[in-house]
Amino acid sequence: MNWKEQFPQxxxxxxxxxxxxxxQRSFNAGDIIMRTGQYIKSTVLVLExxxxxxxxxxxxxxxxxxxxxxxxxxxxxMICAIQSGTSEIMAMAEDDSEVLMIPVHLMDDMxxxxxxxxxxxxxxxxxxxxxxxxxxxxxxxxxxxxRLEFYIKRYVEKAGKKNLEISHQQIADDLNSSRExxxxxxxxMEQRGLVKLHRNMIELxxx
Amino acid sequence: MNWKEQFPQxxxxxxxxxxxxxxQRSFNAGDIIMRTGQYIKSTVLVLExxxxxxxxxxxxxxxxxxxxxxxxxxxxxMICAIQSGTSEIMAMAEDDSEVLMIPVHLMDDMxxxxxxxxxxxxxxxxxxxxxxxxxxxxxxxxxxxxRLEFYIKRYVEKAGKKNLEISHQQIADDLNSSRExxxxxxxxMEQRGLVKLHRNMIELxxx
DNA sequence: TTCGTCCGGTGATTTGGGTCACAGCCCAGG
DNA sequence: CCTGGGCTGTGACCCAAATCACCGGACGAA
Numbered sequence: 001m002n003w004k005e006q007f008p009q010x011x012x013x014x015x016x017x018x019x020x021x022x023x024q025r026s027f028n029a030g031d032i033i034m035r036t037g038q039y040i041k042s043t044v045l046v047l048e049x050x051x052x053x054x055x056x057x058x059x060x061x062x063x064x065x066x067x068x069x070x071x072x073x074x075x076x077x078m079i080c081a082i083q084s085g086t087s088e089i090m091a092m093a094e095d096d097s098e099v100l101m102i103p104v105h106l107m108d109d110m111x112x113x114x115x116x117x118x119x120x121x122x123x124x125x126x127x128x129x130x131x132x133x134x135x136x137x138x139x140x141x142x143x144x145x146x147r148l149e150f151y152i153k154r155y156v157e158k159a160g161k162k163n164l165e166i167s168h169q170q171i172a173d174d175l176n177s178s179r180e181x182x183x184x185x186x187x188x189m190e191q192r193g194l195v196k197l198h199r200n201m202i203e204l205x206x207x
Numbered sequence: 208m209n210w211k212e213q214f215p216q217x218x219x220x221x222x223x224x225x226x227x228x229x230x231q232r233s234f235n236a237g238d239i240i241m242r243t244g245q246y247i248k249s250t251v252l253v254l255e256x257x258x259x260x261x262x263x264x265x266x267x268x269x270x271x272x273x274x275x276x277x278x279x280x281x282x283x284x285m286i287c288a289i290q291s292g293t294s295e296i297m298a299m300a301e302d303d304s305e306v307l308m309i310p311v312h313l314m315d316d317m318x319x320x321x322x323x324x325x326x327x328x329x330x331x332x333x334x335x336x337x338x339x340x341x342x343x344x345x346x347x348x349x350x351x352x353x354r355l356e357f358y359i360k361r362y363v364e365k366a367g368k369k370n371l372e373i374s375h376q377q378i379a380d381d382l383n384s385s386r387e388x389x390x391x392x393x394x395x396m397e398q399r400g401l402v403k404l405h406r407n408m409i410e411l412x413x414x
Numbered sequence: 415t416t417c418g419t420c421c422g423g424t425g426a427t428t429t430g431g432g433t434c435a436c437a438g439c440c441c442a443g444g
Numbered sequence: 445c446c447t448g449g450g451c452t453g454t455g456a457c458c459c460a461a462a463t464c465a466c467c468g469g470a471c472g473a474a
């Protein structure tokens with residue numbers, strides 16, 4: 001695929017450089033792209049699909065932070081890249097995905113030479129930071145029912161489909177909750193006429 | 208005070224520029240430095256004191272994210288500054304504090320011209336991002352007792368004193384909990400010999 | 415077709431923590 | 445010296461959510 005469509009704002013010189021130096025990789029849905037503690041060697045740009053960025057703790061709990069979509073980049077990989085550090089998060093392909101991996105050592109030069117890259121990096125930081133803020137808001141101030149609604153809203157936004165093809169268990173994992181709780185809350189939402197429940201699928205009622 | 212001591216890594220040219228263009232301001236403990244929704248006109252560097260960065264929600268709840276200390280900068284103000292956006296957080300002086308405010312319009316040039324500034328900004332992003340990550344970890348995975356211990360640990364680290372001069376109510380506010388809960392958990396910690404409780408003061412037992 | 419496994423539904427019970435009520439305290443200001 | 449307001453301690457109660465137990469239904473592999 002032609003990756004340039006996803007990044008129309010990049011300058012010709014920058015595009016050339018990326019074309020020459022970056023590596024394109026494919027991942028299948030469910031593949032782990034980056035794991036906690038792993039050393040970062042590249043900055044990741046998303047071309048296609050959907051990447052889930054989440055945290056994992058020692059006793060198996062996990063917690064979804066946000067999704068990355070085509071045209072976006074992983075802020076963590078940028079930060080770590082520039083400082084040659086290790087990642088503190090997990091990244092997993094939620095759908096089959098294509099990404100562009102730009103070697104760490106190019107970052108400094110790109111920042112200096114290409115205004116459009118600099119802007120892109122700043123914008124990425126801001127975007128992810130804001131998303132983290134709303135994550136904090138949610139867990140700090142909201143109850144599970146509101147968090148679930150937020151989750152569903154975000155899911156349809158990001159996946160671009162009207163239905164969630166996902167099991168209750170997976171939602172529970174993403175919210176670091178348990179299946180029974182999610183099932184019961186979904187049932188209540190169904191009673192309120194917000195969704196219709198099927199096996200492995202939640203249909204959103206547009207109203 | 209001589210602010211340059213806090214930022215020994217800055218280049219001479221950068222120091223000169225800041226000296227010429229930045230404004231130094233004092234705040235008393237309790238003063239609000241920045242509030243949610245406010246338009247950002249300057250990047251904030253901390254010279255002295257301690258700044259508390261927290262989130263506030265509509266129904267009066269608040270939630271401490273992290274502290275800024277001398278030598279650190281507010282990542283939010285940088286991000287917003289570069290993009291001329293509004294702040295999504297609150298900043299309050301926890302102690303009497305001195306800060307340096309660098310006008311937004313200088314940011315781009317400083318990033319391009321001064322390597323040390325560029326490094327500083329990157330480092331700031333990384334630091335705050337990491338802190339936000341550990342905040343998320345705490346509320347997502349930990350119970351109140353562990354969160355309280357983390358709070359105390361961080362407090363003594365940041366304040367540089369062995370004792371917390373703070374009421375239970377203030378702790379409860381910072382953790383978005385309630386006084387009774389904090390009092391009870393502190394009492395348990397006292398029984399475990401971790402702290403000694405006084406009025407408006409918690410003494411840490413070093414062991 | 416049948417069996418095993420994943421999925422969802424539902425009740426019972428437990429628990430962490432928020433809320434209410436109230437009492438005793440220390441301390442500052444009159 | 446007294447008094448009123450902020451701080452802390454504690455019991456009673458409640459609620460959201462986690463956990464446990466169990467069921468039946470759907471679906472895929474043999």
